[in-house]
Amino acid sequence: xxxxxxxxxxxxxxxxxxxxxxxxxxxxxxxxxxxxxxxxxxxxxxxxxxxxxxxxxxxxxxxxxxxxxxxxxxxxxxxxxxxxxxxxxxxxxxxxxxxxxxxxxxxxxxxxxxxxxxxxxxxxxxxxxxxxxxxxxxxxxxxxxxxxxxxxxxxxxxxxxxxxxxxxxxxxxxxxxxxxxxxxxxxxxxxxxxxxxxxxxxxxxxxxxxxxxxxxxxxxxxxxxxxxxxxxxxxxxxxxxxxxxxxxxxxxxxxxxxxxxxxxxxxxxxxxxxxxxxxxxxxxxxxxxxxxxxxxxxxxxxxxxxxxxxxxxxxxxxxxxxxxxxxxxxxxxxxxxxxxxxxxxxxxxxxxxxxxxxxxxxxxxxxxxxxxxxxxxxxxxxxxxxxxxxxxxxxxxxxxxxxxxxxxxxxxxxxxxxxxxxxxxxxxxxxxxxxxxxxxxxxxxxxxxxxxxxxxxxxxxxxxxxxxxxxxxxxxxxxxxxxxxxxxxxxxxxx
Amino acid sequence: xxxxxxxxxxxxxxxxxxxxxxxxxxxxxxxxxxxxxxxxxxxxxxxxxxxxxxxxxxxxxxxxxxxxxxxxxxxxxxxxxxxxxxxxxxxxxxxxxxxxxxxxxxxxxxxxxxxxxxxxxxxxxxxxxxxxxxxxxxxxxxxxxxxxxxxxxxxxxxxxxxxxxxxxxxxxxxxxxxxxxxxxxxxxxxxxxxxxxxxxxxxxxxxxxxxxxxxxxxxxxxxxxxxxxxxxxxxxxxxxxxxxxxxxxxxxxxxxxxxxxxxxxxxxxxxxxxxxxxxxxxxxxxxxxxxxxxxxxxxxxxxxxxxxxxxxxxxxxxxxxxxxxxxxxxxxxxxxxxxxxxxxxxxxxxxxxxxxxxxxxxxxxxxxxxxxxxxxxxxxxxxxxxxxxxxxxxxxxxxxxxxxxxxxxxxxxxxxxxxxxxxxxxxxxxxxxxxxxxxxxxxxxxxxxxxxxxxxxxxxxxxxxxxxxxxxxxxxxxxxxxxxxxxxxxxxxxx
Numbered sequence: 004x005x006x007x008x009x010x011x012x013x014x015x016x017x018x019x020x021x022x023x024x025x026x027x028x029x030x031x032x033x034x035x036x037x038x039x040x041x042x043x044x045x046x047x048x049x050x051x052x053x054x055x056x057x058x059x060x061x062x063x064x065x066x067x068x069x070x071x072x073x074x075x076x077x078x079x080x081x082x083x084x085x086x087x088x089x090x091x092x093x094x095x096x097x098x099x100x101x102x103x104x105x106x107x108x109x110x111x112x113x114x115x116x117x118x119x120x121x122x123x124x125x126x127x128x129x130x131x132x133x134x135x136x137x138x139x140x141x142x143x144x145x146x147x148x149x150x151x152x153x154x155x156x157x158x159x160x161x162x163x164x165x166x167x168x169x170x171x172x173x174x175x176x177x178x179x180x181x182x183x184x185x186x187x188x189x190x191x192x193x194x195x196x197x198x199x200x201x202x203x204x205x206x207x208x209x210x211x212x213x214x215x216x217x218x219x220x221x222x223x224x225x226x227x228x229x230x231x232x233x234x235x236x237x238x239x240x241x242x243x244x245x246x247x248x249x250x251x252x253x254x255x256x257x258x259x260x261x262x263x264x265x266x267x268x269x270x271x272x273x274x275x276x277x278x279x280x281x282x283x284x285x286x287x288x289x290x291x292x293x294x295x296x297x298x299x300x301x302x303x304x305x306x307x308x309x310x311x312x313x314x315x316x317x318x319x320x321x322x323x324x325x326x327x328x329x330x331x332x333x334x335x336x337x338x339x340x341x342x343x344x345x346x347x348x349x350x351x352x353x354x355x356x357x358x359x360x361x362x363x364x365x366x367x368x369x370x371x372x373x374x375x376x377x378x379x380x381x382x383x384x385x386x387x388x389x390x391x392x393x394x395x396x397x398x399x400x401x402x403x404x405x406x407x408x409x410x411x412x413x414x415x416x417x418x419x420x421x422x423x424x425x426x427x428x429x430x431x432x433x434x435x436x437x438x439x440x441x442x443x444x445x446x447x448x449x450x451x452x453x454x455x456x457x458x459x460x461x462x463x464x465x466x467x468x469x470x471x472x473x474x475x476x477x478x479x480x481x482x483x484x485x486x487x488x489x490x491x492x493x494x495x496x497x498x
Numbered sequence: 499x500x501x502x503x504x505x506x507x508x509x510x511x512x513x514x515x516x517x518x519x520x521x522x523x524x525x526x527x528x529x530x531x532x533x534x535x536x537x538x539x540x541x542x543x544x545x546x547x548x549x550x551x552x553x554x555x556x557x558x559x560x561x562x563x564x565x566x567x568x569x570x571x572x573x574x575x576x577x578x579x580x581x582x583x584x585x586x587x588x589x590x591x592x593x594x595x596x597x598x599x600x601x602x603x604x605x606x607x608x609x610x611x612x613x614x615x616x617x618x619x620x621x622x623x624x625x626x627x628x629x630x631x632x633x634x635x636x637x638x639x640x641x642x643x644x645x646x647x648x649x650x651x652x653x654x655x656x657x658x659x660x661x662x663x664x665x666x667x668x669x670x671x672x673x674x675x676x677x678x679x680x681x682x683x684x685x686x687x688x689x690x691x692x693x694x695x696x697x698x699x700x701x702x703x704x705x706x707x708x709x710x711x712x713x714x715x716x717x718x719x720x721x722x723x724x725x726x727x728x729x730x731x732x733x734x735x736x737x738x739x740x741x742x743x744x745x746x747x748x749x750x751x752x753x754x755x756x757x758x759x760x761x762x763x764x765x766x767x768x769x770x771x772x773x774x775x776x777x778x779x780x781x782x783x784x785x786x787x788x789x790x791x792x793x794x795x796x797x798x799x800x801x802x803x804x805x806x807x808x809x810x811x812x813x814x815x816x817x818x819x820x821x822x823x824x825x826x827x828x829x830x831x832x833x834x835x836x837x838x839x840x841x842x843x844x845x846x847x848x849x850x851x852x853x854x855x856x857x858x859x860x861x862x863x864x865x866x867x868x869x870x871x872x873x874x875x876x877x878x879x880x881x882x883x884x885x886x887x888x889x890x891x892x893x894x895x896x897x898x899x900x901x902x903x904x905x906x907x908x909x910x911x912x913x914x915x916x917x918x919x920x921x922x923x924x925x926x927x928x929x930x931x932x933x934x935x936x937x938x939x940x941x942x943x944x945x946x947x948x949x950x951x952x953x954x955x956x957x958x959x960x961x962x963x964x965x966x967x968x969x970x971x972x973x974x975x976x977x978x979x980x981x982x983x984x985x986x987x988x989x990x991x992x993x
Contacts, residue, residue, distance in 0.1 A: 032928060035928055035929075035931075036928075038931075039931040060824065061821075061823075061824065064820075064824055065820055067816075068816060069815055069819045069820075069829040069860075070812060070815065070829050070831040070862050071831075073824075073828065074824035074825060076824075076825045082576075105824075107825075317563055317565060320564055320565065321562075321563060321564055324564045325560060325564075326556075328556075329555065329556065329559055329568075329569035329571075330569060330571045330602075333568065334564040334565050336565040336566075341836045341837055341838055343836055365564075367565050433527060433530055433531075434530075436530075436533075436534040
């Protein structure tokens with residue numbers, strides 16, 4: 004993509020000054036429109052060393068309202084970032100509705116040619132990066148985000164000239180290092196690699212714009228014009244788009260959904276009290292030890308708990324964590340989304356909570372709410388929840404690629420058992436607050452939930468993130484089974 | 499406080515096992531009650547090296563619901579923490595309603611005797627630490643938080659015994675270092691210092707409990723009993739407390755409030771266009787340079803913008819930030835609080851946004867909302883907003899002690915000018931979205947706001963965080979004045 008670029012394009016100072024005033028006004032005006040239409044805009048800058056990213060970003064910001072943009076610079080790698088799946092720092096910084104986020108360098112760094120010192124990735128790893136990047140961008144675009152990607156291209160001579168100029172000044176000397184010079188010396192090789200990267204991440208939904216940047220005036224104007232036209236296009240696309248689908252369409256053709264829950268045998272899944280106490284102690288001892296091993300091997304764990312109301316999630320989680328070092332895990336209770344969360348991609352609030360390497364995050368309810376409660380209550384459109392299965396699989400795939408060990412538990416009880424538990428809660432003054440009108444309303448929708456759960460079990464069970472159905476009519480049995488699954492798998496993975 | 503402690507207290511294993519079961523049940527039950535009453539509980543553990551903090555915390559957690567507690571361990575100091583006012587990491591981790599937060603070491607570390615290697619603070623600095631800590635704890639207690647502080651006390655012999663045992667085992671050897679041994683060798687000196695620390699931070703609202711910890715059984719039981727009785731007391735205190743004051747009481751006896759705004763002269767505060775452009779460029783150039791200087795000197799800046807609706811905050815902020823390196827500042831727009839924010843102390847959401855050393859945080863509206871909109875609209879009680887002046891002064895004092903440079907701007911226009919701007923916004927299709935029904939409603943309350951603003955200007959102007967009234971009928975004049983104040987002060991501070 005780069006070889007045929009005409010790098011001699013330039014704009015005179017006079018022309019530049021003449022055009023910029025109007026361009027700044029236009030950009031300001033489209034920002035206002037995007038804000039009022041609540042369009043989230045994500046802008047990416049990549050390019051050669053010394054191609055002028057910093058300068059151009061400053062120029063782009065100039066007319067913008069600083070309350071509605073932010074700039075994410077990913078140059079410095081903190082522990083927080085290094086110890087997490089590579090998309091984490093980007094996913095948690097994606098813009099909310101109406102905001103503009105500019106990434107100075109981006110997730111493409113994983114597939115960019117880096118200096119000699121950088122760790123080399125295998126072909127398989129690289130393929131996975133491409134898959135992750137594609138899935139990530141698609142997901143954002145599907146949710147209504149506008150992604151605009153720029154690659155700033157300069158010639159070998161121009162780059163050399165700029166390096167020398169930087170080195171000459173003692174204040175900027177530090178900005179040029181060996182890796183930079185390597186890029187210049189082996190310019191042709193790097194150009195080929197950049198091209199390959201650009202081609203393979205030039206997705207239909209989020210194309211690259213190559214910016215000829217030997218001449219800064221030309222580059223600035225091209226960036227401005229691209230931004231203005233892309234945002235304007237998005238504004239008119241929205242104006243023409245069919246009105247959003249009815250949100251309350253919740254029924255589904257369940258014919259193709261296998262009745263997985265119906266086949267679960269809940270009978271005789273019990274354990275005696277003495278046996279329970281003994282096994283529990285053994286397993287808790289084991290998991291406590293495995294917790295330290297996770298830390299020393301810098302592996303992380305994500306556990307998602309789902310299940311019927313009153314299935315015993317709280318007690319189950321407690322037995323799992325009781326002997327773990329409290330500095331090593333976090334329990335994340337998931338309630339309805341806040342206003343800020345609603346203004347982001349629905350996975351955003353889960354991304355933020357993903358554990359650092361060496362730690363466990365335990366979710367009490369999870370991202371599966373999208374295809375259960377949100378689907379059933381009509382909190383999202385059919386299109387949105389239908390898309391969610393793939394989005395969820397992609398996120399879990401990405402976590403797994405980073406080495407995260409994933410467990411997903413469905414705590415299963417039957418309808419009679421739930422009724423018995425609801426009634427007993429209502430009669431116990433200490434537990435009354437645990438049961439609300441909403442629980443009873445959800446109970447009335449048992450069949451709808453059953454269908455939704457069957458569908459998600461079918462569509463999101465994968466080799467890297469399988470579902471485990473935990474028979475929970477006997478809470479003790481359920482706790483032991485969960486602990487056994489976790490300890491067995493961790494022992495295997497941490498061998 | 500420590501010298502007279504009886505460290506021979508002990509509990510036999512048999513007695514211990516007999517009591518613990520019932521204590522665990524009681525603790526679990528008071529946690530549930532505290533949760534349903536939405537009481538936030540903050541527990542602090544301090545003590546001698548090897549006094550057994552870790553073990554006791556684990557034991558306390560044992561019966562608790564892991565979805566409703568978290569443990570904050572402040573042993574490792576990251577850049578994030580080191581480059582911020584010392585209360586920052588604690589303030590942003592205070593529990594929300596119904597949750598329990600346990601601090602394994604706390605803000606008292608600033609006044610604890612530390613090893614030889616630690617930086618020594620001057621008497622004045624120490625006095626400020628005490629003031630900050632007192633103010634911080636009082637603030638939390640006033641907002642309804644229960645603070646329970648434990649100091650684990652062991653004897654010289656016991657400590658030595660434990661150090662030797664730790665050193666004997668190769669897995670735990672690393673846990674004892676020179677500083678620890680120093681504590682043991684100079685035990686008496688340290689005991690005196692600990693005592694002094696405890697006495698001077700034994701506030702009425704948040705007393706210390708000294709736990710005799712030579713015998714672990716005794717220590718555990720004492721911690722349990724204290725927790726149970728303190729939480730129970732809080733529960734019955736709430737039950738007996740008078741019902742919360744009417745929230746809609748907003749009128750105030752304004753007789754003692756000086757009419758500061760009334761004396762502001764808005765006439766002739768204007769600037770010519772050419773003069774404006776020239777000055778603006780100079781000042782922006784200057785502030786851009788000062789931004790880098792802030793970074794290199796690791797000083798941080800907090801700027802709070804307040805002012806009448808349509809006074810021009812957005813445009814003013816834009817001129818201030820336009821030439822700053824976007825990686826060095828953040829603009830924080832403040833809207834109504836989210837559900838999560840409402841469940842915390844009202845300053846919590848601002849604490850979270852305080853800048854790292856070397857950076858600027860610019861707040862578009864701020865913590866002063868408490869004594870303006872929240873007061874006027876009855877979103878908080880009279881008692882709450884009356885208390886807020888001191889709370890705000892204390893927070894700003896603390897920031898200043900850390901070296902944060904604070905600016906507070908009131909952008910002032912008169913009522914006619916506001917009407918003209920509202921009308922012009924309404925007639926401009928591009929700006930219509932900026933004006934809402936609420937703006938008109940607020941305008942009707944002009945006099946109430948005027949009173950509230952006069953009062954806050956009077957009560958929260960301090961030498962370390964003065965208010966600046968910016969005459970803003972002419973926006974250009976206002977922008978220059980703001981920039982001049984900021985650049986002049988920064989030049990002075992960064993000399």
